[in-house]
Amino acid sequence: MLTLIRGGRVIDPAHGRDGIGEVWVEGDRIIAAPESRTPDHVIDATGMVVMAGAIDVHSHIAGGNVILSRLLLPELHVNELGDPNRPFGSACGSAAQTGRLYARMGYTTVIEPALPPSAALATHLELEDVPFIDRGALTVMGNDDQLLALLRAGESRTAVRDLTAQTLALSRGLGLKVINAGGAAAFKENVRTFDLDDEVPSYGLTSRRILTALLDAHEAVGVPHPLHVHCNNLGAPGAFETMIETMRTAEGRPIHFAHAQFYAYAAHTAGGISSAAETLCAALAAHPNVTLDVGQVVFGQTCTISLDILRQFSARGAADPKKWIIVDGDAEGGGLVPFNYKRGSVFNALQFMIGLELFLLSPDPWRVLLTTDHPNGGPFTAYPRLIHLLMDKEERTRELANLPSKAVARCGLSAIAREFTLAEVAIMTRAAPARLLGLADRGHLAPGAKADIAIYRDQADRTAMFSIAALVLKDGETIVREGAVAAVHRGRTLTLAPQADAAMTRRTETYLQDRFGRGLDSFRVPEAAFARDVFAPQPCRV
Amino acid sequence: MEALRAAFRLAQASGAALDGSDLDGAYSELSVLAASGAMATTPAEARARADLLLLVGRATDHAVTDFTCAGTPPRQAAGTERRVIALGGIRAGAEAMPAPAGLVPTLGLLRAALASRPSARPEHADVARALKGARFGVVLYDPAELGEMGVDMVLGLMRDLNATTRFSSCALVEPAARLVVAVSAWTLGQAPRSGLGRGVPEHDPWRFNAERQVCSGEADTLVWVHPSVPPPAWTRSLPALALLADPRGDEADIVVAVAAPGRDSAGTLWDAERATMTFRPATAPRTDRPAAAVILDALTERVTMERGHPC
Incomplete structure (x- = not known):
């Protein structure tokens, strides 16, 4: 079917396009305006904004820890109202609801940032049940015994590369992530704080050494998305220094920092924290190889989920309600600590303001992406409100009026006049995430791109505008109309398929048999485990 | 699936x-998990790392316990010997710790011994010392056998021990x-x-x-x-x-x-x-x-x- 979207303001920063224009769709792709063909279907987008489908690079939507969060806080997912026609889709906290809520905001691709190789099949099966959107997941390394033992033995970069390639292929990751490199392994040996140059006791490896090895391996494998890094010292006063030192450690190699807000804290002389956003943004400007997502905090109840078990254990005292889970897994495991971010709390208010400050002081919207680190900073459904705050200084002023003055004084946010444009919003939520993930077929509206398109009514109330898209097309099919489901779409899971080295495969088989009493077959994510053709392999960099 | x-x-x-x-076992665990949380590990991690295994009740005779106890732990802390204690049961190669008062009360008494409470019994002192001295200990238990009160006691024991050392638990659920x-x-x-x-x-x-x-x-x-x-x-x-x-x-x-x-x-x-x-x-x-x-x-x-x- 040939579809024409016309009359709308087309915003496609990847191609410098911002103006009233047309977008043509045929099948699942955007095409160039055809000569002398009549569209089968015309969408009148007059008074609307047309953008590519949005992309979330860091949102915990599946996996064993997400399951545990539902079981830890069943009271958060009580169903009182729902759509009886779609009981799973309206079930609070279900995979189906996740897909539906993303789709109605105009999101069409979401990345789960914590794929433990030992539980990859379970994570992918859950991802398969998230409808409407395409998904991907980042394979986690950096605390696993096989890698650490290999580094301890002083094996070659080639060996580390081969293990990395094999782990990525086996787990079907789209990218590589490291979470507090060595921190979980150290915690299992009763280490309670772990900095960049601290050693994992029985391996004699520093966090920096593990990180550097993974940066090398990542580059050698040719993973398109930069190494996705969750630094040491998350949430600690002075953590910004750890992040800046980690930037230096990358030595110009591409590196992405996850949920940077949780590190943008300076120790305040009177106790507590103050904002280090300005310093962090200056460091960002000085390191063009660096990107980050913010991990914005929003007020309300949530459950933090992290594979950084050392950090989560230390945060257990702040659990609200007073319950928490720590899982010492086969590598990282997981830590779940419920938080209730309160407006009246100086610390929480500062977290909220520091996140916004990072966006607004950012030297480059292509390198600072919108996330709440769902659900750690708050739910992804807060994105429309956050976009509103970034686009509207007056709205920010109203918001700050309700926050503790002590917090406002420790952060520069109130003095910032910058307002994001719609083009900058499109960069931050579409073009930049696509570029960062190496997904050339999305995040833009040029011919050849996937027909993932979001159309919004242009309203001064940006919260309303971005909460409910007027129309969302996924692979050319209308899936959302005025925020309601128009058609259930089964997205695909994006993966890399790097070549595994045969010798490393044999070594790993032996290792796994010794360690788990199971071989590689037990860890595989075979296509036969899925009811349909779910995976969409993406190329590595050559 | x-x-x-x-x-x-x-x-x-x-x-x-x-x-x-x-689901009876799973629900004993889930109820406690939703009330106060948990500290847990996998049998594979316990097998690789644990220098102390405390087997509670029916866990002394369970296929997962056989897997966990098998072989030499490759990740066990240097200089430690693996110790296996069977609470309220008997298992070859494990030290038997009787539980005449019942499994759950004995777990409670172990917590009392760890905290040096007046109710602590002298016969539990050695095991309490062993638990405290473990570098990475693991309790294996069957939640269906212990019920909610017992699971809560196990997880309370985990919280107590992790104040100073590392300890975790494995619930043996279908x-x-x-x-x-x-x-x-x-x-x-x-x-x-x-x-x-x-x-x-x-x-x-x-x-x-x-x-x-x-x-x-x-x-x-x-x-x-x-x-x-x-x-x-x-x-x-x-x-x-x-x-x-x-x-x-x-x-x-x-x-x-x-x-x-x-x-x-x-x-x-x-x-x-x-x-x-x-x-x-x-x-x-x-x-x-x-x-x-x-x-x-x-x-x-x-x-x-x-x-x-x-x-």
């Missing part, structure tokens, strides 16, 4: 309640129960024992306990989906359909022979030792048995046709 997903679809179409076939809890959590946002009669999932472990619903007369039909386990006696009081891999034929009013996943056909199952899902090819493939999912989806189609599609 596919049978579970199909069972959820049938429940959605028919407004049924969903329960697991063997693999099928683990699988259904996981799929239910992502499909309904809640654990099983959920009802779909009102159009949205409602979770209530008491109300949607299948045995209670059947025995009280609230339920009028039962579908049993557990190929390797026949339905229990309480299911015989109402019309029932059972999908079984090796049926006798008299287990329910209607019995359908289906493929056993991992034996007759490939399937995704729960690996109790790795504590996650795994794909198992068929060990003795046969094509004359339908997959349970096929039967369930046929029922869903028929129910939907007779009830009419929703508006």
